[in-house]
Amino acid sequence: MIVGHPLTSFSSFKSNVSRRTLATIMFLTAPFVLAQTGSQVRWKEILKQPDTWYASPDATRIADNVLVYQRESGGWPKNIDMAQPLDEKAKADLAQHQKDIDSTIDNGATYIQLSFLARTFTARKLERHREAFLKGFDYLLKAQYSNGGWPQFYPDLRGYYKHITYNDDAMIGVMTLLRDVAEKRSNFLFVDDERRHKASVAVQNGIECILKTQVVVGGKRTVWCAQHDEITLAPAKARTYELPSLSGGESVGIIRFLMSIEKPTPAVIDAIKSAVEWFQESQLTGIKWVATPDNSKLHGFDRIVIRDPSAGPLWARFYEIETNRPIFVGRDGVVKYNVAEIEDERRNGYSWYVDSAVSLLKDDYPKWLKKQQH
Known part of the structure; x- marks a missing residue:
C-alpha cells in the first residue's frame, strides 16, 4: 500500500470540466443543432427513461435524429446531443456528412445509439430503426481486430485512433452491448440468430484480448493501460x-x-484476482484531491492535494509501469511525480485521481469471491 502519497486520487468533488462534462459542453455547441425547445430528455439521459417512454412521439423523433447522424460506415460521431430538435435545413446539412469517417466508440458513441435504437424498435417496431440498428451492429463487428480488440475510431485509423481502446470504457461499452445481444436480453430479441452468434464470438475474442493485454511487471499480472498497441498489444x-x-x-x-x-x-479468475491485488497495493491514503476557488486560474478554481488522515482511499489515474509511482503529465509530455508541477490547464482539466475502485474492493469483489466459492 502506498500511504500518504502527496499525489492521490479523486474525492467526491467532480469538476465541471471533466472529460465527460466537456463532451456535454460540446453537445451544446455541436453544428447543425437547434436550440432546445420541446424535448424534456437530454441525450446523456437517453437510456435512463421508463420503458413506456420509448414508445412516445418524442422518443421516435430522437430516434429519427439518430438515423440522420449515422454515417455510411454504420457508426456515429461523438459529442453530439442527438436529442436536440433538427429542422429540415439541419437534416439536409447533416446528409452531406454521411460519408465522413469519424465514426467512433469514444465517449459512448455508437454503442449508446444502438442501445437506444433497440429500445425504440422494441417499443414501436418501426422498420427504419431496426435497419439502422443492424447497420450499426455490423459496423461494430467489422471494426473489431482479429486479436479481439477495438480501435477508438473506425475506419479512421490515424495515430492513436487505431489503438485498442479501454479509455473511458470504450471497448467495455461495446462488449456489454454485444453480450446483451448474444444472451437475448429483452430489448434485443429482434436480432437474428446469425448476428447473435457473431456477437457471442466477438465477445469471447474481446475477453481473450483483455487477458492478453493485462500488463505483466516483474512476472506478476497487474492491470491495463488505457490503450494498447493494436499489433504488439503493449x-x-x-x-x-x-x-x-x-x-x-x-x-x-x-x-x-x-x-x-x-x-x-x-485464466479470467486469475486476471481478476491479480488486478484486484494491484488495486489493494496501489491505493493512496491520508489525502484528498480538492478544488479551491481561485479566479486567477483558467477554470476559476485550483485543484490541490491536502492531507487528511480520515480520507478514504484514492488512486492515481496513471501509474508508471516500472515503478508503480503515480505520474502526471502536461501538454509538454514530460512526466512529473507531483500533480502541482503540471500546468494549470491540464491540472484542473483532467481527472488525475479517481475513487471508482472503492466500491469494487468494498462490495463487488467480495460478492464475486463468495459466488465463486459456491
Missing part, C-alpha cells in the same frame, strides 16, 4: 499527456466486466 500512448502506464481508472471497468462473466475460466 501499453501505448494516446494524447501527449496520456502515456503508456497502468490505469487506476479504466481498469475498474475491465475488472467489473470480467466479474460479470457467468462461468469464468481459470
Whole structure:
C-alpha cells in the first residue's frame, strides 16, 4: 500500500470540466443543432427513461435524429446531443456528412445509439430503426481486430485512433452491448440468430484480448493501460499527456466486466484476482484531491492535494509501469511525480485521481469471491 502519497486520487468533488462534462459542453455547441425547445430528455439521459417512454412521439423523433447522424460506415460521431430538435435545413446539412469517417466508440458513441435504437424498435417496431440498428451492429463487428480488440475510431485509423481502446470504457461499452445481444436480453430479441452468434464470438475474442493485454511487471499480472498497441498489444500512448502506464481508472471497468462473466475460466479468475491485488497495493491514503476557488486560474478554481488522515482511499489515474509511482503529465509530455508541477490547464482539466475502485474492493469483489466459492 502506498500511504500518504502527496499525489492521490479523486474525492467526491467532480469538476465541471471533466472529460465527460466537456463532451456535454460540446453537445451544446455541436453544428447543425437547434436550440432546445420541446424535448424534456437530454441525450446523456437517453437510456435512463421508463420503458413506456420509448414508445412516445418524442422518443421516435430522437430516434429519427439518430438515423440522420449515422454515417455510411454504420457508426456515429461523438459529442453530439442527438436529442436536440433538427429542422429540415439541419437534416439536409447533416446528409452531406454521411460519408465522413469519424465514426467512433469514444465517449459512448455508437454503442449508446444502438442501445437506444433497440429500445425504440422494441417499443414501436418501426422498420427504419431496426435497419439502422443492424447497420450499426455490423459496423461494430467489422471494426473489431482479429486479436479481439477495438480501435477508438473506425475506419479512421490515424495515430492513436487505431489503438485498442479501454479509455473511458470504450471497448467495455461495446462488449456489454454485444453480450446483451448474444444472451437475448429483452430489448434485443429482434436480432437474428446469425448476428447473435457473431456477437457471442466477438465477445469471447474481446475477453481473450483483455487477458492478453493485462500488463505483466516483474512476472506478476497487474492491470491495463488505457490503450494498447493494436499489433504488439503493449501499453501505448494516446494524447501527449496520456502515456503508456497502468490505469487506476479504466481498469475498474475491465475488472467489473470480467466479474460479470457467468462461468469464468481459470485464466479470467486469475486476471481478476491479480488486478484486484494491484488495486489493494496501489491505493493512496491520508489525502484528498480538492478544488479551491481561485479566479486567477483558467477554470476559476485550483485543484490541490491536502492531507487528511480520515480520507478514504484514492488512486492515481496513471501509474508508471516500472515503478508503480503515480505520474502526471502536461501538454509538454514530460512526466512529473507531483500533480502541482503540471500546468494549470491540464491540472484542473483532467481527472488525475479517481475513487471508482472503492466500491469494487468494498462490495463487488467480495460478492464475486463468495459466488465463486459456491
